[in-house]
Amino acid sequence: MLGTTYILTDSTNAKSRRYYITADVSLEGEAATHGLSAWIEVDDVGNGGNFAIDAQSGESEFVAWVDEFNPNDPTDTLRQYVPVNAVLQIGAAPVSGGIETVNFQFTLNQLEDGEPVPGDINCSGNFTVTIRP
Numbered sequence: 001m002l003g004t005t006y007i008l009t010d011s012t013n014a015k016s017r018r019y020y021i022t023a024d025v026s027l028e029g030e031a032a033t034h035g036l037s038a039w040i041e042v043d044d045v046g047n048g049g050n051f052a053i054d055a056q057s058g059e060s061e062f063v064a065w066v067d068e069f070n071p072n073d074p075t076d077t078l079r080q081y082v083p084v085n086a087v088l089q090i091g092a093a094p095v096s097g098g099i100e101t102v103n104f105q106f107t108l109n110q111l112e113d114g115e116p117v118p119g120d121i122n123c124s125g126n127f128t129v130t131i132r133p
Contacts, residue, residue, distance in 0.1 A: 004127040006100075014095045015044045019102060021127060027072075035069040040088065040104065048092035055084045062088055066108060066123070081108040082116055093131035101128050 002022040010016040018041040024033040042051060042062045051061040066081040083106040091101035103126040109116035 001125070001127060004129050006129045006131070009041060010043070013044060015046060015092065017042050017045055019127075019129065021125075030072045032071045034072075036066065037069075038064065038066040040064040040102070042088070042090070045090050045092045045100075048090045051088040051090065053083050053086040062086075064106065066106075080111045081121065082111060083107060084109045084116055084120070095133065097131050097133040099128050100131050102126060 002024060004019065004021050006017050006019045008014065008016050009018045018039055021036075021038045021040075023036045025036055026033050040062060041064070053060045053062065053064075064083050064086065066083075068079045068081070070077055070079065085107040087105045089103040093100040103124075105124045106122070108121045108123055110119060110121070111117075
């Protein structure tokens with residue numbers, strides 16, 4: 001990972017979050033790295049816990065977006081993805097500030113003409129952010 005940060009999405013709610021993540025990914029046999037950037041938004045992390053996106057029920061407790069820049073494919077250098085099934089685990093920092101931990105497991109579908117298309121890609125990881133009061 002190259003970096004993680006967050007903003008409050010609602011100035012009246014200290015537990016609102018939008019996390020930003022950037023990373024480089026190297027794949028075997030490719031000359032250049034893929035650049036990934038993503039955001040994950042939760043209206044209220046509360047005291048932490050699990051949040052989900054469930055394609056079966058259509059329930060969504062958060063939203064997310066992933067952009068992939070791939071200079072190895074000159075015909076499709078920018079791909080965009082959304083999670084269709086996902087679990088987000090947050091160890092929330094207190095309102096007074098501190099370290100917040102985030103673990104995620106996403107099943108992503110690529111967007112074509114603004115619509116997700118079948119072809120699941122699994123993505124998982126974890127990061128921490130320092131919450132300032």
